Amino acid sequence: MSNIEERKEEIIDEFSMFDDWMQRYEYMIDLGKSLPLIDEKYKTEDNIIKGCQSRVWVKADHQDDKVVFKADSDAIITKGIVAILIRVFSGQKPEDIVKADTDFIDEIGLKEHLSPTRANGLVSMIKQLKAYALAYMSKDASTQN
Amino acid sequence: MKTETTLDVFDVDKIRDDFPILKEEINGYPLVYFDNAATSQTPQQVINCISDYYSRYNANIHRGVHTLSQTATDAYEQSRIKIQNHFNAKRSHEILFTAGTTHAINIVASGYGQFLKKGDEVIVSALEHHSNIVPWQMMCEKTGANLKVLPMHQDGMLKLEELDGLLSDKTRMVFVNHVSNALGSINPIKTIIQKAHDVGAKVLIDGAQAAPHIQADVQELDVDFYTVSAHKMCGPTGVGILYGKEHLLEELPPYQGGGEMISDVSFEKTTYAGLPHKFEAGTPNIAGGIGFGAAVDYLHKIGFDNIKEHEDELVSYATERLKEFDKIILYGPEVNRKTAVISFNFEGLHSYDIGTLVDKMGIALRTGHHCAQPIMKFYKIPGTVRASFSFYNTKEEIDIMIKALERAVKMLY
The missing domain is CATH 3.40.640.10 (Type I PLP-dependent aspartate aminotransferase-like (Major domain))
Incomplete structure (x- = not known):
């Protein structure tokens, strides 16, 4: 199982093969289509992140000492970026998730999608992933005590 | 009110020269600005x-x-x-x-x-x-x-x-x-x-x-x-x-x-x-x-009669062109009962995806609920794609939009 930095590098490598925006977006759309969907029953108000434009659902589970995320969006391009973020963050240790940054999104030419003014739910989603990780960290700490 | 200064001949190319922003390039493509219902562009005279x-x-x-x-x-x-x-x-x-x-x-x-x-x-x-x-x-x-x-x-x-x-x-x-x-x-x-x-x-x-x-x-x-x-x-x-x-x-x-x-x-x-x-x-x-x-x-100076005539022509033409798509859904009244606005979706596609892809091709459309959520709830949709035209837009720009939509739809289906 690769760590967060290794997964970011993999993604940067994959995107470096593309010559233009169309190829990048086609790949992202494919990624969006292949994201494991959240079971409909988890698409609840509790799990939703409402952007003005698109909506994102995120569900977190604690497995061993890792946090596993599943996510979905009603817009396919948003879903593609969700897939990239999940690939980096899911299955990692909570403390690594909390520390991680998302600069690699700039490097692969998708910066505009993480703009706080874009209102697609992604910036809030990243905050939410970290909030879940933080919650598991404090839960772990209290269990150990 | 027609003033004595109203244009006798409506020459859209000449009018476009009044708007410096229309010469801008967006993502390497000439700007096609169809978000006029959100805000119109500003002529040099006003600037x-x-x-x-x-x-x-x-x-x-x-x-x-x-x-x-x-x-x-x-x-x-x-x-x-x-x-x-x-x-x-x-x-x-x-x-x-x-x-x-x-x-x-x-x-x-x-x-x-x-x-x-x-x-x-x-x-x-x-x-x-x-x-x-x-x-x-x-x-x-x-x-x-x-x-x-x-x-x-x-x-x-x-x-x-x-x-x-x-x-x-x-x-x-x-x-x-x-x-x-x-x-x-x-x-x-x-x-x-x-x-x-x-x-x-x-x-x-x-x-x-x-x-x-x-x-x-x-x-x-x-x-x-x-x-x-x-x-x-x-x-x-x-x-x-x-x-x-x-x-x-x-x-x-x-x-x-x-x-x-x-x-x-x-x-x-x-x-x-x-x-x-x-x-x-x-x-x-x-x-x-x-x-x-x-x-x-x-x-x-442009004249409201000229504006109406030109915009009606644009919205009729755009509606006909959009109807060429198999999976298009158009919302709102017929052309003669509305201004130069077309709200639409493609079956099964999210308006955000369409808007994002055509923007890559230089086209400014508005997507989402347009701050009118009760209308979206009425149609049971999260939003629409909205193209809104002004008197400085052209049929050529509509053709460019249609081509861009064809590419976007092909990528998404």
Whole structure:
């Protein structure tokens, strides 16, 4: 199982093969289509992140000492970026998730999608992933005590 | 109103030269700007007017005795008269400068909040922008008045036949937009105003979406309040007007306290200035107000008849081209019952994805709920793609949009 930095590098490598925006977006759309969907029953108000434009659902589970995320969006391009973020963050240790940054999104030419003014739910989603990780960290700490 | 300066020949290429932004490239493609219902572009004549104000006669208005202040005051008040003439208001002080339509609506809603009582009724249409819903909801919460909704048909027109059933002697206010921002529907405001007046109710018409396309005559309409934003009429952002009948504006309490709006101030009591100053507290957007006047002049130079003819042609052509797509869903009324707006979706695709992909090809479309969530809820959709045209757009640009949509749809299906 690769760590967060290794997964970011993999993604940067994959995107470096593309010559233009169309190829990048086609790949992202494919990624969006292949994201494991959240079971409909988890698409609840509790799990939703409402952007003005698109909506994102995120569900977190604690497995061993890792946090596993599943996510979905009603817009396919948003879903593609969700897939990239999940690939980096899911299955990692909570403390690594909390520390991680998302600069690699700039490097692969998708910066505009993480703009706080874009209102697609992604910036809030990243905050939410970290909030879940933080919650598991404090839960772990209290269990150990 | 056709002025003597109205263009005899409508030459869209020549008109486009007035708009420097139309020569911009976006993501390596020439800009195709079809988001005019959100904001229109600004012609060089208006940009020059604003620049001229700051370069030559920037000064605070109304109380200065020095020449510069007098020049700025004259220009600002001259602009108010241009706008008065444009809307055929009886008096110039019935035109209040505001920060825009939202501000204008809030002045009226907040003022009526002091008159209404529990059990009074106000009617809103199902086609409203949030800015013509939320201020009234806030007013109803404060006063205990009830908000009733005039519903819409599937084709995006109001159910006018249900208005009589909603109106009663309890109705105090009716507020409807002249044109729907999400669908472009032109509402039968003259009938609505007459019917509301028959039961003694007052009417506010949100004219933000109509103003770039239709020249409203407030006296002929007999409307009580009419609101407009300059930035949808080739003018600057952050300025608009509230038209109100003189006696109604006199009754209405001031919205904000401050400088400019007073007659006399002491710690015991302050008396308010007369119209329009009672509602224009603080230093206004002077450059914006003057620029608004220049924008009105510019639109008259183009001519509202020319604008309508050209835009109708564009919206008809775009509708025909869009219908070539198998999986297109069009919302809103037929071409002859709306302004130059087309709201659409592709079956199974999200508007955000379409908007994102065509933007990569230089095309500015609006996507989402257009601040009109009740309409989206009516159609049970999260949003639409909206193309909205202006007199400076062309059929060639529509062809470019269609090609871009073809590429986007191919990528997404």
